[in-house]
Amino acid sequence: MKKIRKTSYKNFLIYGFVILAYAVLRLLDGTVGISASLKGQLVPICAYVVMAVSLNLTVGVLGELSLGHAGFMSVGAFTGVVACMSLEAIIPLVPLRMAVSMIIGALCAGAAGVLVGIPVLRLRGDYLAIVTLAFGEIIKNIINCLYVGTDARGLHVSFLTNSDALNLGENGRVIIDGPMGISGITKVSDFTTGVVLILVTLFIVLNLVNSRSGRAIMALRDNRIAAESVGIPVTKYKLMAFVVSAALAGAAGTLYAMNYSTIVASKFNFNTSILILVFVVLGGLGNIWGSIIAAAVLTIIPELLRQFNDYRMLVYAVVLILVMLATNNPALRNLLRRVVGRVSPSKIAKEEPSDGQI
Amino acid sequence: MARYKRPEINLVPVPSPNIIPERDVGKFPVLEARNLGIDFGGLTAVDEFNMAIGCTEIAGLIGPNGAGKTTVFNLITKVYQPTRGTILLNGRDTLNMNTVQVSKAGIARTFQNIRLFSNLSVEDNVKLGMHNHIKYGMWSGILRLPGYWKGEKFAHELAMELLSIFDMQDLADHQAGSLPYGAQRRLEIVRALATGPSLLLLDEPAAGMNPSETDELMENIVKVRDTFQIAIMLIEHDMNLVMGICEGICVLNFGKIIAKGTPSQIQNNPEVIEAYLGKKKET
Ligand SMILES: Nc1ncnc2c1ncn2[C@@H]1O[C@H](COP(=O)(O)OP(=O)(O)OP(=O)(O)O)[C@@H](O)[C@H]1O
Ligand SMILES: [Mg+2]
Numbered sequence: 001m002k003k004i005r006k007t008s009y010k011n012f013l014i015y016g017f018v019i020l021a022y023a024v025l026r027l028l029d030g031t032v033g034i035s036a037s038l039k040g041q042l043v044p045i046c047a048y049v050v051m052a053v054s055l056n057l058t059v060g061v062l063g064e065l066s067l068g069h070a071g072f073m074s075v076g077a078f079t080g081v082v083a084c085m086s087l088e089a090i091i092p093l094v095p096l097r098m099a100v101s102m103i104i105g106a107l108c109a110g111a112a113g114v115l116v117g118i119p120v121l122r123l124r125g126d127y128l129a130i131v132t133l134a135f136g137e138i139i140k141n142i143i144n145c146l147y148v149g150t151d152a153r154g155l156h157v158s159f160l161t162n163s164d165a166l167n168l169g170e171n172g173r174v175i176i177d178g179p180m181g182i183s184g185i186t187k188v189s190d191f192t193t194g195v196v197l198i199l200v201t202l203f204i205v206l207n208l209v210n211s212r213s214g215r216a217i218m219a220l221r222d223n224r225i226a227a228e229s230v231g232i233p234v235t236k237y238k239l240m241a242f243v244v245s246a247a248l249a250g251a252a253g254t255l256y257a258m259n260y261s262t263i264v265a266s267k268f269n270f271n272t273s274i275l276i277l278v279f280v281v282l283g284g285l286g287n288i289w290g291s292i293i294a295a296a297v298l299t300i301i302p303e304l305l306r307q308f309n310d311y312r313m314l315v316y317a318v319v320l321i322l323v324m325l326a327t328n329n330p331a332l333r334n335l336l337r338r339v340v341g342r343v344s345p346s347k348i349a350k351e352e353p354s355d356g357q358i
Numbered sequence: 359m360a361r362y363k364r365p366e367i368n369l370v371p372v373p374s375p376n377i378i379p380e381r382d383v384g385k386f387p388v389l390e391a392r393n394l395g396i397d398f399g400g401l402t403a404v405d406e407f408n409m410a411i412g413c414t415e416i417a418g419l420i421g422p423n424g425a426g427k428t429t430v431f432n433l434i435t436k437v438y439q440p441t442r443g444t445i446l447l448n449g450r451d452t453l454n455m456n457t458v459q460v461s462k463a464g465i466a467r468t469f470q471n472i473r474l475f476s477n478l479s480v481e482d483n484v485k486l487g488m489h490n491h492i493k494y495g496m497w498s499g500i501l502r503l504p505g506y507w508k509g510e511k512f513a514h515e516l517a518m519e520l521l522s523i524f525d526m527q528d529l530a531d532h533q534a535g536s537l538p539y540g541a542q543r544r545l546e547i548v549r550a551l552a553t554g555p556s557l558l559l560l561d562e563p564a565a566g567m568n569p570s571e572t573d574e575l576m577e578n579i580v581k582v583r584d585t586f587q588i589a590i591m592l593i594e595h596d597m598n599l600v601m602g603i604c605e606g607i608c609v610l611n612f613g614k615i616i617a618k619g620t621p622s623q624i625q626n627n628p629e630v631i632e633a634y635l636g637k638k639k640e641t
Contacts (some may be wrong), residue, residue: 204500211499211506212485212492212513219475219486226473229435230553231461231490240496 011206014288015199022195037303045299046194047073047256050201052279052295053288054248057205059277060286061214062241063221064121065129068136069249069276072109074268076250077257078143080105081182082175084258086150088186098188098258102197102251109250112139113243121238124224128242136273143265148176181264182257189258197255198292201248206288208244217241282323294323379605382412386449388557388589389434389465394443395613396433403429404613407443411557411606416583417591418604420624422633426613427593428470431559435467436460448556462490466555468546470562470593476535480526480545483534484517487552520548523585524578540571544578551582558582560592564599572596576603601625609633 025042028034051073058066084101091097112135120131147158147165151172158165163174176182208214216237219227228234257263279298283290298320305315387410394407404426411417419427432438434445436457445452447463455463466487475483485492492513494505521527524544529537534545543563550558563579564572576599583590594600600607601621609617609624611633617624624630 207500207502208496211496212489212494212509213496213499215478215482215486216489218478218482222475222477223473225437226469226475227486228457229437229461229467229469229473230487230549231458232486233458 007210011202011210014202014206014292018195018198018202018292022191025191037306038300041299041303042191043189043194043259044256045296046191046198047252047259048276048279048295048299049198049292050252050255051249051276052283052291053198053201053205054245054252055276056280056283056286056288056291057208057241057245057248059280060284060291061209061221062217062238062245064238064242065126066132066242066245067129067270067273067277068116068132068134068139069245070268070270070272071132071136071139072112072246072249073253073256073272074136074139074143074265075112076102076105076109076253077263077268078146078176078182078253078265079108080250080254081185081257081263082148082155084188084254085175085182085185086155094188095193098193098254101258102254105254106247106251109253110243110247112250113246114239116246117239117242121242122235133270133273136268136270140265140269143176143181144179146176147174147178149174179264181262183262185258185261185263187259187261189255194255197251201251202288204244204248213237213240278320282320379412379415382415385413387411388413388415388448389591390444390446390449391430391434392444392446394430394433394440394445396429396438396441402613404433404610406614407433407610408615409608409618411589411591413556413589414583414587415589415606416579416604417589418600418607419591419593419610420595420597420600420607421610425610427610428561429613430610431467431561431593434460434559435465461553464554464556465559466550466553466557467559468543468550468561468563470565472539472542472546474534474542474545474549476533478534479530480521480532480534480537481514481517481530483545483549484520484552485513487549488513488516488554491554517552520552523551523582524548539566540568543567544575547578547582551586556588558588558590560590560594562593562595564594564596572599575599579603 025034029039051069055066055069058064058069080101083104084097087097087100091100116131116135120128145160147161147163149156149163149166149168149172151169153169156166156168156172163177166172166174168174209218216227216232217240219230219232220234220237224234253268275298276295279295280291282298283292283294301319302316305311308315389409389411391407391409395405396403407430409417419430421427429438433440436452436455436459447460447465450463452460452463475486478486492509494503494509497503498505498509518527518530521530524547526541526544526548529541534542537545543566547558547560547563550560560579564575567575579590579592580603582588592600592604601624604621607617607619607621607624608615609627609630616633617627617630619627
């Protein structure tokens with residue numbers, strides 16, 4: 001049981017770090033005050049940290065490439081906001097309503113993950129990358145054509161028409177207005193909600209990775225053929241990792257959307273998916289610490305660089321390259337490893353030899 | 359393995375036409391291959407393969423390079439579906455089973471080119487072997503319910519017990535990929551044993567080992583058979599090992615069995631000598 005104690009010690013270090021960062025920011029806010037631009041970024045940072053940690057489950061722990069993580073965020077964002085708006089009368093307590101909405105967002109995104117995953121994860125090779133890429137675009141287009149409204153009779157949904165087709169009764173209101181997205185959201189996300197979601201995500205991901213199921217998922221990444229030979233059902237565990245990852249992205253989507261008064265589907269496009277993938281790759285595949293720090297730092301940097309205006313993206317790119325060089329430097333990596341320790345075995349396994357060489 | 363429960367199948371033992379050891383005759387063989395064959399496109403890699411393995415036998419499968427030995431293992435474990443023929447495992451037909459089902463039915467194997475979960479620890483590799491014997495699900499794992507603690511405790515103790523057979527318990531926390539070659543081969547055997555097989559397939563277990571490591575391996579293979587009362591079939595090029603511990607030997611050449619018998623029968627078989635050394639030129 002020594003080993004279990006060791007890993008849970010490492011996990012508590014991460015929870016502690018997140019709580020400490022939260023406490024420090026809260027303290028600064030209460031005393032010296034923090035800049036408005038940083039303050040505005042706090043909830044998006046939390047959402048991106050959750051996105052990065054959850055994508056790491058698919059890319060780093062399972063070893064499958066997903067290029068449509070923002071698609072699941074989008075599903076979570078829109079279903080979560082619709083849930084939150086239509087539950088306003090039923091659950092007046094804001095934190096509870098927020099929690100219920102995030103769970104609904106997560107369930108819907110998880111269901112989308114099942115739909116995408118069942119056909120694709122049975123195949124071998126890079127099909128998942130292609131299909132998730134398409135999924136992100138399809139979701140964007142579906143939501144652009146979707147009209148949802150609510151009135152005394154409940155939810156009304158219409159597709160490919162306009163908001164009049166909803167036939168809303170008196171006091172009815174349009175929630176999703178096609179390409180206009182959702183407007184008039186009451187902002188209910190705050191930093192505390194965000195940090196709680198990060199902690200819940202970490203709890204789920206870290207405990208999953210350090211359990212029987214997580215071992216099976218990593219075994220698939222390291223050597224699929226050996227995993228099958230000891231009786232591990234491949235599709236089941238691929239699907240498990242992928243769906244958990246999608247569901248957490250959904251919860252992050254709800255959190256993110258409830259921080260703005262307006263949200264449109266085009267926000268969750270291919271660029272957002274790639275941005276999150278960049279967090280994961282820079283932070284290190286399978287490295288949860290790395291994902292948290294990369295997501296937080298790389299979300300703040302563009303804000304800090306606002307003063308450079310036109311050169312902003314240039315400087316951002318240079319910073320990315322520098323970080324990449326630094327994280328690939330063995331000496332520096334060893335130092336980092338000694339300081340913080342590794343959460344889980346990182347590094348994607350070597351390319352698996354083709355089937356002919358069994 | 360004694361600690362795992364396996365559903366009993368009640369079938370009548372069949373007398374086998376093969377060379378299984380005296381003590382296993384009358385019980386039905388752990389594995390019976392009948393007329394097994396596979397074609398890769400136009401190439402017939404294995405053909406008319408007939409063999410039975412007694413339930414506590416150590417059997418050898420030998421033959422020159424490219425003879426089709428590994429392919430036989432891949433057929434038995436359903437990495438490839440046979441083109442023709444039948445494989446019975448403990449009297450049960452394995453038609454339509456896949457690799458995972460064959461593993462659950464009691465066949466475990468090692469690989470010629472080692473296939474460990476190289477980024478995971480030695481202990482985790484062994485625990486993955488017991489995957490289907492640890493009974494808790496995803497939610498017990500995430501929420502750390504009692505099932506998780508019970509399952510992990512069982513897994514840890516059994517993993518240590520199995521590692522100690524090969525004197526590897528001190529390496530439990532090492533990363534599997536960082537072990538020396540010989541230790542990686544032994545770990546693969548431990549992982550296979552952890553699945554609780556009734557038949558263990560070893561593909562060149564002594565490859566890359568030095569003579570003293572090989573001697574130790576021979577002792578351990580016999581010890582594993584004696585302790586767990588299971589059948590073992592091994593492919594090996596090291597004739598000392600094969601002749602030393604195998605009770606029945608099957609010789610494969612160009613995908614076909616050219617000889618079957620005890621070690622002394624095989625050693626003196628002219629066809630076998632010819633397959634290995636080439637035909638004697640008539641002068
Ligand atoms: N997937 C495959 N596709 C096509 N041909 C194959 C495949 N697998 C094996 N073969 C062929 O089948 C034959 C037997 O190969 P196999 O690997 O079983 O030999 P082996 O007896 O294990 O040899 P070695 O002692 O070198 O390991 C070889 O000619 C090989 O090229
Ligand atoms: Mg071979």
